[in-house]
Structure formats: structure tokens, C-alpha cells
Amino acid sequence: MNAPDKHISFSSLFELVERGGVEARKRLIELSHLRPKIVLPYAKEVAALLDSTRAPVRNASIEMLAAISKVSPATMAFLIPKLHALLSNKPQNTIANHAIEILHNYAKTSERAARKVIPILRTTIANLGPKSAAKVNQLLKELTK
Numbered sequence: 001m002n003a004p005d006k007h008i009s010f011s012s013l014f015e016l017v018e019r020g021g022v023e024a025r026k027r028l029i030e031l032s033h034l035r036p037k038i039v040l041p042y043a044k045e046v047a048a049l050l051d052s053t054r055a056p057v058r059n060a061s062i063e064m065l066a067a068i069s070k071v072s073p074a075t076m077a078f079l080i081p082k083l084h085a086l087l088s089n090k091p092q093n094t095i096a097n098h099a100i101e102i103l104h105n106y107a108k109t110s111e112r113a114a115r116k117v118i119p120i121l122r123t124t125i126a127n128l129g130p131k132s133a134a135k136v137n138q139l140l141k142e143l144t145k
Helices: 010-018 022-034 036-051 055-071 073-088 093-107 111-127 130-143
Strands: none
Touching: 022 036, 022 055, 036 055, 036 073, 055 073, 055 093, 073 093, 073 111, 093 111, 093 130, 111 130
């Protein structure tokens, strides 16, 4: 009798996360923090989870993307419009903080990237809580030096 196959594809993990698989979500978050380059090729699949109707799935997705953005911030360019939309709709703190982190990491890649991010950060301050707004003000000072 053959042993069960312990290999599971990322696609299967993403499906489990979308269906509410708590363990799959925890494992992917952990992997994205410990070995973000392994998850990097799947950034678009992770970003698709931001459209979930389940808050834990959205939170896991944005946390994974924030971890990926630390090692490959330029890869996050495709996310700029989605992050802008998320920040425009009075997001919960977890979403806002990770979105701000991703935008900040991307803005540090080049002057052009900073020019894209700065207006987004400026317009979203009003939609943020006091701590997130203070963080954005600090980042804006850093980016506009």
C-alpha cells in the first residue's frame, strides 16, 4: 500500500484558504514570513484572495502580500489600484496597516514609484484611524524629503 502523497500544490492551498481553511491560512502566512521568495511567484493568486467575502481570508492575503513586499517591493506594482481602493473605503486597521506597508515598500523602489504612492497616501489619511494616519504622515515626510 502506498503512503499518501504529502505534496500539496499552492493552488490547492489557496482553494482551502478561500473556503475558510484555518490551518492552510496559518501555514501560508507562516511560509510567507519565513520564506517569502517561495510565495512570490503566487503573488497574484494571493492578491485574488483580497476579494473574498471572509475577513480572515482578506486579512491573511494582505499579510502575505506585505511579507512578500519586503523582499520584492517592485512586484507589488500591479496591486497599487487595489490598495488604493481598499484604503479609500475606511478599511479595518489590519488591512490598512498592511496596505500602507506594501505601498511604502513599493515607494522606496524608485522616484517614479514614490510619485505614484504619495497621492494615494495623502488622499487616504482621512479614512484612517489616528494611529494609521500618524504612520502615513511619517511615511509621507520620509518619501517627500
